[in-house]
Amino acid sequence: MTATMTALFGGAAPQWQTRQIPVPEPGPGQVLVRARAVSLNNADVQQLDSSFAPATGKKTEYLAGYEFAGDIAATGPGADSVHIGDRVMGTTQGAFAQYVLADHRHVMPIPESLGHDEACALPTGLLTEHGALTRARFRTGQSVLITGATSSIGLTGVQTAKALGASLVIATTRSKAKEALLKKAGADTVIVTDGPDLTQAALDATGGEGVDVVLDHVGGQTFANCLPATRVDGHVVNIGRLDGPQSTIDLDALSYRHLHVRGVSFGFGRPEALGRVVAAAVDDVMPAVADGRIRPVIDSVHAFDQAHEAADRMRGHQAHGKIILTVP
Numbered sequence: 001m002t003a004t005m006t007a008l009f010g011g012a013a014p015q016w017q018t019r020q021i022p023v024p025e026p027g028p029g030q031v032l033v034r035a036r037a038v039s040l041n042n043a044d045v046q047q048l049d050s051s052f053a054p055a056t057g058k059k060t061e062y063l064a065g066y067e068f069a070g071d072i073a074a075t076g077p078g079a080d081s082v083h084i085g086d087r088v089m090g091t092t093q094g095a096f097a098q099y100v101l102a103d104h105r106h107v108m109p110i111p112e113s114l115g116h117d118e119a120c121a122l123p124t125g126l127l128t129e130h131g132a133l134t135r136a137r138f139r140t141g142q143s144v145l146i147t148g149a150t151s152s153i154g155l156t157g158v159q160t161a162k163a164l165g166a167s168l169v170i171a172t173t174r175s176k177a178k179e180a181l182l183k184k185a186g187a188d189t190v191i192v193t194d195g196p197d198l199t200q201a202a203l204d205a206t207g208g209e210g211v212d213v214v215l216d217h218v219g220g221q222t223f224a225n226c227l228p229a230t231r232v233d234g235h236v237v238n239i240g241r242l243d244g245p246q247s248t249i250d251l252d253a254l255s256y257r258h259l260h261v262r263g264v265s266f267g268f269g270r271p272e273a274l275g276r277v278v279a280a281a282v283d284d285v286m287p288a289v290a291d292g293r294i295r296p297v298i299d300s301v302h303a304f305d306q307a308h309e310a311a312d313r314m315r316g317h318q319a320h321g322k323i324i325l326t327v328p
Contacts, residue, residue, distance in 0.1 A: 001073060006328065007097035008307055011051035011061035015308040016096070021063075023099045026076035031107060033088060033100045035070040036116035040323040041124055041152075045314045065096030069110060069120035070327070079104035089119040090278075091127065093268055096307070098327055105275030108282050111290035121296035121322035122289065125156030127274075128239060129215065130281045132264050133161065136213045136235035140165030145202055145229060146187075148217035148242055150178045152322045155185050155297045157215050162186040163288035170205050172198065172218075181320060185297070198222065202229035210234060210257070220244045227253040227261075235260045297321030304328050 005023045008016040026032045044064060051060040069089040072082050081104050082088060090107035092100060108126075110119040138144070144161040148154050149171035161169050171187035173179065179190045191201045203210055210231035216223050220243030223236075227249055230236055236259055254261065266277050288294045299321040302310040310323045 001099075005098035006304070007094075008064045008304070009061055010048045010064045011059050014052055015311060016048065016064055018305060021097075024101045026074050026079065026101060028076050029078045029104055030076040030101055031072055031079050031082055031088075031104045032074040033068060033070040033090070033102060033107070034073040035068045035095065035098060035100050035327045037070070037120040037327060038065050038068045038095050038325050039120045039124075040310055040314055040325070041066055042314065045311050048311060049315075063094035063097065065094060067091050067120055067124050068095040068100050068102075069116040070100065073099060075104070081105070082107065087116075087119075089123050091123045091274075096325070103271050103275065105271065106278055108278060108286065111286065113290055113292065117301060117324050117326070118296050118298065121152070121298060121324060122156070122294075125153045125296070126160065126281050126285060126289070126294070127266055127277050128153055128264070129157035129160045130285050131266050131277045132157075132215050132237040132239055133164065133213065134277075134280060135262050135264055136215075136237050136260075138164065138166075138213050138235075141167050142212035143168040143170070143206055145170045145172075145211040145214045145226065146217070147172045147198075147214070147222050147226065148240060149173060149182055149185075149187065150175070150320070151217055151240070151242070152297065152299075152319070153240070154215075154217050155181070155321065156294065157217075158182065158185040158187050159294045160285055160288070161215075163285060163293040168206070168211075170202055170211060172222075178320070181297070193222070198225045199229045202226075206231070213237070215239055218242045220247055223247045224249045227257070227259060230257060230259055232257050233260070235262070237261075238263045299323050301326060 072086045087110040088107040092102040170189045171182040214226045214236040217240035219241030299319040301324045
């Protein structure tokens with residue numbers, strides 16, 4: 001193992017900057033992963049854009065990235081769940097580097113059927129969507145409405161719900177052109193939200209009863225429209241806020257339907273809690289990843305030193321699926 005590594009830093013310029021820094025050593029409970037591929041999330045570009053503001057002089061430098069796949073290069077004391085050489089995918093802060101430090105509870109084995117490029121695109125989506133379904137007490141045979149389903153996380157949610165036995169998956173998109181993408185991912189019904197009313201369309205698709213579970217990635221008034229589209233005693237889980245964090249809801253829809261409403265955010269502030277989410281996902285959905293029922297939708301693959309192109313593509317909302325960087 002070399003003493004230094006290449007890593008991408010934000011906060012010093014409008015785009016990520018390549019630097020040579022020392023290879024870290026894993027501490028207690030940590031693993032060191034030789035990353036082979038990493039993937040972008042919306043949060044990566046949002047953090048990059050907010051960390052550098054030349055007009056105000058703001059510069060907050062940081063090691064970028066959250067999602068990776070590679071091979072275990074070293075383990076710290078107590079990291080007994082993995083072994084050197086194991087292929088793993090996972091999530092941690094500071095993932096855009098040749099060597100990545102992570103909590104051993106936050107990595108998952110890569111099935112033989114997946115390459116590193118595909119594997120690095122899965123952790124965030126798998127953990128978020130399976131975690132949200134778990135919070136909603138999802139059971140086989142229930143119906144699921146997924147808003148903003150053409151996002152990379154939403155597409156994983158469609159596949160995950162089907163793999164876990166959803167009887168009906170309804171997916172929303174703003175673009176008629178993306179209807180085929182959602183059908184291919186496994187959606188039974190697609191609602192184009194610039195057309196029919198979301199609430200009525202969901203009720204029509206469920207015989208007037210509403211869906212059992214909502215996974216909402218949009219927020220704003222879409223979240224409000226999901227409440228009357230949910231059946232009595234159903235569950236609504238807010239995951240994302242693409243349309244903003246503010247929503248004006250109808251309390252009658254909430255109360256008369258006896259709805260269970262939750263919000264989720266599986267960050268790094270509670271390592272033990274995230275570890276439990278990872279362990280549950282490995283048990284419940286990794287078999288579906290291994291046999292191909294769950295596969296990431298890859299938009300494009302870029303070289304590590306062309307990360308600015310990847311960031312620009314995400315800023316422009318051009319991507320249909322995950323954007324990947326290969327690690328040299």
